Amino acid sequence: DEELVATPVVHYMMSNLTNSAEAEAKQETVLILTPLARFYQEYWDNLLSLSYPHELISLGFILPKGKDGNTATQLLQEQVAKTQSGSKSKRFASITILRQDTESPLQTQSEHERHKLENQKARRAAMSKARNSLLFTTLGPRTSWVLWLDSDIIETPPTLIQDLAAHDKPVIVPNCFQRFYNKELGRMDVRPYDFNSWVDSPTAQAMGEKMGKDDILLEGYPEMATYRTLMAYMVEPDGDTTKEVQLDGVGGTALLVKADVHRDGAMFPPFAFYHLIETEGFAKMASRLGWKSWGLPNYFVFHYNE
Amino acid sequence: DEELVATPVVHYMMSNLTNSAEAEAKQETVLILTPLARFYQEYWDNLLSLSYPHELISLGFILPKGKDGNTATQLLQEQVAKTQSGSKSKRFASITILRQDTESPLQTQSEHERHKLENQKARRAAMSKARNSLLFTTLGPRTSWVLWLDSDIIETPPTLIQDLAAHDKPVIVPNCFQRFYNKELGRMDVRPYDFNSWVDSPTAQAMGEKMGKDDILLEGYPEMATYRTLMAYMVEPDGDTTKEVQLDGVGGTALLVKADVHRDGAMFPPFAFYHLIETEGFAKMASRLGWKSWGLPNYFVFHYNE
Ligand SMILES: Nc1nc2c(ncn2[C@@H]2O[C@H](COP(=O)(O)OP(=O)(O)O)[C@@H](O)[C@H]2O)c(=O)[nH]1
Ligand SMILES: Nc1nc2c(ncn2[C@@H]2O[C@H](COP(=O)(O)OP(=O)(O)O)[C@@H](O)[C@H]2O)c(=O)[nH]1
Ligand SMILES: [Mn+2]
Ligand SMILES: [Mn+2]
Numbered sequence: 001d002e003e004l005v006a007t008p009v010v011h012y013m014m015s016n017l018t019n020s021a022e023a024e025a026k027q028e029t030v031l032i033l034t035p036l037a038r039f040y041q042e043y044w045d046n047l048l049s050l051s052y053p054h055e056l057i058s059l060g061f062i063l064p065k066g067k068d069g070n071t072a073t074q075l076l077q078e079q080v081a082k083t084q085s086g087s088k089s090k091r092f093a094s095i096t097i098l099r100q101d102t103e104s105p106l107q108t109q110s111e112h113e114r115h116k117l118e119n120q121k122a123r124r125a126a127m128s129k130a131r132n133s134l135l136f137t138t139l140g141p142r143t144s145w146v147l148w149l150d151s152d153i154i155e156t157p158p159t160l161i162q163d164l165a166a167h168d169k170p171v172i173v174p175n176c177f178q179r180f181y182n183k184e185l186g187r188m189d190v191r192p193y194d195f196n197s198w199v200d201s202p203t204a205q206a207m208g209e210k211m212g213k214d215d216i217l218l219e220g221y222p223e224m225a226t227y228r229t230l231m232a233y234m235v236e237p238d239g240d241t242t243k244e245v246q247l248d249g250v251g252g253t254a255l256l257v258k259a260d261v262h263r264d265g266a267m268f269p270p271f272a273f274y275h276l277i278e279t280e281g282f283a284k285m286a287s288r289l290g291w292k293s294w295g296l297p298n299y300f301v302f303h304y305n306e
Numbered sequence: 307d308e309e310l311v312a313t314p315v316v317h318y319m320m321s322n323l324t325n326s327a328e329a330e331a332k333q334e335t336v337l338i339l340t341p342l343a344r345f346y347q348e349y350w351d352n353l354l355s356l357s358y359p360h361e362l363i364s365l366g367f368i369l370p371k372g373k374d375g376n377t378a379t380q381l382l383q384e385q386v387a388k389t390q391s392g393s394k395s396k397r398f399a400s401i402t403i404l405r406q407d408t409e410s411p412l413q414t415q416s417e418h419e420r421h422k423l424e425n426q427k428a429r430r431a432a433m434s435k436a437r438n439s440l441l442f443t444t445l446g447p448r449t450s451w452v453l454w455l456d457s458d459i460i461e462t463p464p465t466l467i468q469d470l471a472a473h474d475k476p477v478i479v480p481n482c483f484q485r486f487y488n489k490e491l492g493r494m495d496v497r498p499y500d501f502n503s504w505v506d507s508p509t510a511q512a513m514g515e516k517m518g519k520d521d522i523l524l525e526g527y528p529e530m531a532t533y534r535t536l537m538a539y540m541v542e543p544d545g546d547t548t549k550e551v552q553l554d555g556v557g558g559t560a561l562l563v564k565a566d567v568h569r570d571g572a573m574f575p576p577f578a579f580y581h582l583i584e585t586e587g588f589a590k591m592a593s594r595l596g597w598k599s600w601g602l603p604n605y606f607v608f609h610y611n612e
Binding site for chain 1: 314315316317318319320321371383386387390400401402403404405406407434435438439441442443444445446447568569570571573574575576577594595
């Protein structure tokens, strides 16, 4: 009946949808979600080099309105068209591109501007809304895992998805570092980039209790010393890449989440949630829903260096 | 290129997606979401009688695991099959049926059991998770409005969607009443059913401040008198059906939400959120996101009478 095809009825047993340590063997689907204000070719090349079967991967992007958003959209669409018409093994199952009806809150998006303390609340509230829009719009009944991956993550192990899924955790985050030229040493070196993955401290708790309802705690600002234990500083030289630490806050540059955590309601609070916002607030919300967050201090992904 | 169809790339401009007072004229799509533990034929008949163009309506259902869930699923699927193969004008655009991997927390689902104070927190947390699962899984890039409609709402005006949308509010709730046989008067009568739509009170605020972090305020229990202003009691005889009141808490038996409110991140907290849970917590979360909730005290929908 042709008419019935036009009005599809689908029935999903959620118990048939697994998210397990054997993600690839069980053919579990992954939705990679990227809020994208700037397009980096290195990001796309790295994405293509992921060895998880691309036919099990769907991609979702959200881009801001305005001039920068237009440029990024054009560059993204060129690569999408190339990949999806190229070698079958590289093609992704489906790709959704959303264009926001709002511009990026910071007109100038230099790292210096983005990271100014006074710009953080508005910026991260806007980022949260972009992430939520993307998530609520693209998560489907067949999604087992969601991999959050920022558009300026330009280097990960090709086995990133398998490696993270193997830990079988509700929420798991690698350590996000940055390559740079160390002038003193006269050679390339690495340094921590993302400070949003941490274990909470009594100091931060006490600071939160004295704050106004809408105030947020931020990490990595000397004027707001939290004494939290940062995963960025837990690296051991030649340490075990599978070592796990339980976390209270997570960064979202690369973050693997079991889809059930989101389905239960865990989103990125665009408002102060226990004085936390965005990905850090997400970890707190997941914990209120009974899901624990974990980090891998010795397993690295790399952020672009502007 | 046949292969390209198999790997769809879709591009959505969110600014093209409106949700306006002229919903029908602008061909805005509505997603009707129903958590369904028991199937009522009167619910389905009422759904079919909605005059909003069915080709603009998608339906989403979530049903619990277990014996009752099986029975309800079978009854639902029978009606779905009948409707979707029947008269074209009655068919819906698409239908998604999700089966939870959990049972309903209350084995016995009599109204008396459901409404016991000590059962409320677990029951409403489970309801919140069911609602979130349904929402996160079915909301798409083309959805303009979400109509939450409980499976025991058996009578609404056929113009329900147009009437509610005409108010052009982020969140709007009709007054949920119940028909019953009034023995004293010797005739059918109506009485309030849902007490979750209210304007907050200083008493309730003060009670919240004295509570533990995980404790919740509930409405309609004499042992927990909140002195909130309940929409259930704002009815005026022959009152204006378009009269609006701004609310702080909303019920979810019938509830129209602009999809953007959900996309920003508003979900149904399964945990105490400002001491509120489920649909009441949803209204608070929407308000934290800058979206106001409204009620129509003189516009009615009717709940089944067990
Ligand atoms: N859609 C969207 N994406 C954004 C916006 N601002 C930043 N992004 C993207 O969100 C991610 C994180 O932002 P970024 O500026 O790199 O954060 P930082 O590395 O913490 O400074 C990156 O993938 C950006 O491209 C925005 O306003 N809208
Ligand atoms: N999926 C699902 N739906 C449920 C569950 N419990 C109740 N419902 C449905 O959720 C809605 C509200 O529940 P109901 O028991 O009617 O609440 P009440 O009217 O406030 O007592 C109705 O549509 C029920 O059929 C559950 O455990 N899972
Ligand atoms: Mn970045
Ligand atoms: Mn009911």
